[in-house]
Amino acid sequence: MSIPIKTPDEIGAMRVSCRAAREILEEVSLAVVPGVTTGEIDKLAARLINDRGGRSPFLNYRGFPGHICISINDEIVHGIGGARRIQYADIVKLDIGIILYGWVGDTATTIPVGVIPATVTRLLDKTQEALAVGIEQAQAGNRVHNISEAIENFVVSNGYSVVREFVGHGVGRALHEEPHVPNYGREIKAKLKPGMTICIEPMVNMGRAQVRQLADGWTVVTADGKPSAHFEHTVLITEEGPEILTCLSEKAELRTKS
Numbered sequence: 238m239s240i241p242i243k244t245p246d247e248i249g250a251m252r253v254s255c256r257a258a259r260e261i262l263e264e265v266s267l268a269v270v271p272g273v274t275t276g277e278i279d280k281l282a283a284r285l286i287n288d289r290g291g292r293s294p295f296l297n298y299r300g301f302p303g304h305i306c307i308s309i310n311d312e313i314v315h316g317i318g319g320a321r322r323i324q325y326a327d328i329v330k331l332d333i334g335i336i337l338y339g340w341v342g343d344t345a346t347t348i349p350v351g352v353i354p355a356t357v358t359r360l361l362d363k364t365q366e367a368l369a370v371g372i373e374q375a376q377a378g379n380r381v382h383n384i385s386e387a388i389e390n391f392v393v394s395n396g397y398s399v400v401r402e403f404v405g406h407g408v409g410r411a412l413h414e415e416p417h418v419p420n421y422g423r424e425i426k427a428k429l430k431p432g433m434t435i436c437i438e439p440m441v442n443m444g445r446a447q448v449r450q451l452a453d454g455w456t457v458v459t460a461d462g463k464p465s466a467h468f469e470h471t472v473l474i475t476e477e478g479p480e481i482l483t484c485l486s487e488k489a490e491l492r493t494k495s
Contacts, residue, residue, distance in 0.1 A: 242432035255482035258342030275307045279318025291337040294412040306332035313465040315455040344483035345469035364441040364466035375479035381425035389421040398446035438469030
């Protein structure tokens with residue numbers, strides 16, 4: 238397994254692309270309101286990506302037809318923008334990336350639309366906490382499986398299940414680089430070294446872990462129809478600890494490092 242190690246100049250370029258991805262995600266999140274279509278959300282993201290001089294790493298990737306992934310309620314990942322209108326009390330997963338100056342920034346969040354049930358709020362909170370738990374293990378000298386085990390143990394201890402068919406990944410010049418970063422198990426034993434950049438992205442189901450794919454060939458949903466949540470950051474491995482490249486708040490970065 239060959240895992241790219243970025244140079245200081247390359248890391249600087251990735252900081253730019255990752256910040257752009259997060260800024261776009263924050264702006265698109267504000268447009269997620271009842272009545273808007275997922276197609277309108279996709280078009281907004283496309284415009285914001287283009288305005289920054291970038292392009293979507295998702296569009297046409299293995300044939301994917303959207304600029305971003307928009308997944309609602311029991312949809313886990315790879316939802317395609319279209320005519321569906323967002324409803325009050327939906328939870329909407331936005332997975333957004335940008336290629337800027339040849340480097341990829343990749344990030345995701347789950348947005349509650351208005352007031353949602355307390356049980357679903359807890360799912361979102363615990364999934365976001367699972368991401369933080371995983372990032373804490375992204376230390377130079379640790380192994381990828383330290384991240385995987387930490388996330389799985391946290392998720393299961395809170396009564397939820399981890400999606401196994403889709404995992405985090407290395408990122409840089411390409412959207413998907415080595416290593417795979419599962420949210421479960423001990424399979425990936427690659428050592429984490431300074432200069433590596435990885436996407437950590439727990440996908441957590443309220444019910445069972447099993448999934449199924451819809452007829453569009455892309456959208457993945459929970460097999461039992463229960464809600465799923467998804468959060469993602471691009472993380473740089475450093476000698477001093479993990480640096481969240483797709484985080485706009487320095488205080489949030491410091492909390493994760495502490």
